[in-house]
Amino acid sequence: MERVRDNDACAKALADAVETASREAIEKRGTFAVALAGGSLAKALGALREETRRVEWDKWRVFWVDERCVKWDDEESNFGGAMRALFGDVSVKRERLYAVDETLCERNEGAAKPCAEAYERDLRALTPDVIELNEDGLPVFDMLLLGFGPDGHICSLFPNHALLRETEGWILPIADSPKPPPERVTFSLPLVNAARAKVFVASGAGKAEMTARILEEAPQDGSVPAALVTGDVRWIVDDAAASKMRNS
Numbered sequence: 001m002e003r004v005r006d007n008d009a010c011a012k013a014l015a016d017a018v019e020t021a022s023r024e025a026i027e028k029r030g031t032f033a034v035a036l037a038g039g040s041l042a043k044a045l046g047a048l049r050e051e052t053r054r055v056e057w058d059k060w061r062v063f064w065v066d067e068r069c070v071k072w073d074d075e076e077s078n079f080g081g082a083m084r085a086l087f088g089d090v091s092v093k094r095e096r097l098y099a100v101d102e103t104l105c106e107r108n109e110g111a112a113k114p115c116a117e118a119y120e121r122d123l124r125a126l127t128p129d130v131i132e133l134n135e136d137g138l139p140v141f142d143m144l145l146l147g148f149g150p151d152g153h154i155c156s157l158f159p160n161h162a163l164l165r166e167t168e169g170w171i172l173p174i175a176d177s178p179k180p181p182p183e184r185v186t187f188s189l190p191l192v193n194a195a196r197a198k199v200f201v202a203s204g205a206g207k208a209e210m211t212a213r214i215l216e217e218a219p220q221d222g223s224v225p226a227a228l229v230t231g232d233v234r235w236i237v238d239d240a241a242a243s244k245m246r247n248s
């Protein structure tokens with residue numbers, strides 16, 4: 001766990017971690033395949049502007065670990081948030097930013113299923129040439145940048161939800177998200193865990209209780225989806241978010 005002072009320092013540490021991972025992935029495989037959460041994580045991405053000259057943006061492929069089924073210019077769009085925070089101003093080719101198909105999202109109701117199918121098709125088209133498959137046949141992203149909710153959800157995988165047990169699809173529709181809007185698409189838990197590295201950012205007092213629960217108790221019963229992430233999992237935690245940990 002990397003402990004930093006505050007939200008700005010979290011964003012800086014995130015930018016450093018992403019720049020390093022991007023350089024290494026491009027050296028080894030010629031591409032950096034990254035997938036992003038929404039919410040506060042998207043805002044922290046803005047710090048990557050400082051790295052602009054060092055990053056080979058044209059080698060990036062960007063997906064979203066979850067997306068709300070809304071138009072891109074909607075306040076709720078995770079793609080829109082990341083465009084405003086970063087991608088509107090750096091030179092990733094637009095066709096390499098894999099937003100959900102907004103034409104399927106004129107209305108939120110009924111959009112999740114066709115959106116998830118189309119988004120999974122986009123991802124399948126890149127495998128295995130651009131994004132490798134692991135021995136279980138799952139795409140291996142170089143890095144996922146994850147947030148988590150105060151309830152412990154990651155992506156749009158919510159506590160005790162049946163989707164947590166889904167082992168077939170890569171991109172799953174959810175029509176009953178407890179956090180609005182109800183219809184969204186999300187990476188499955190196996191797809192999350194297949195990624196080479198996962199970075200969690202925990203910033204602010206609102207995340208303190210859940211940060212301690214995930215890192216110190218790590219319940220495996222599905223009540224805290226963030227505790228089910230395995231493999232190379234890195235944490236960037238600021239003082240406020242660490243304040244309820246026993247050893248903080």
Ligand SMILES: O=C(O)[C@H](O)[C@@H](O)[C@H](O)[C@H](O)COP(=O)(O)O
Pocket residue numbers: 037038039040041066067068078146147148149150153154155156179
């Ligand atoms: O669409 C979403 O709801 C987000 O993508 C979600 O996965 C986010 O990462 C968490 O909800 C945490 O959000 P905050 O950091 O804003 O609390």
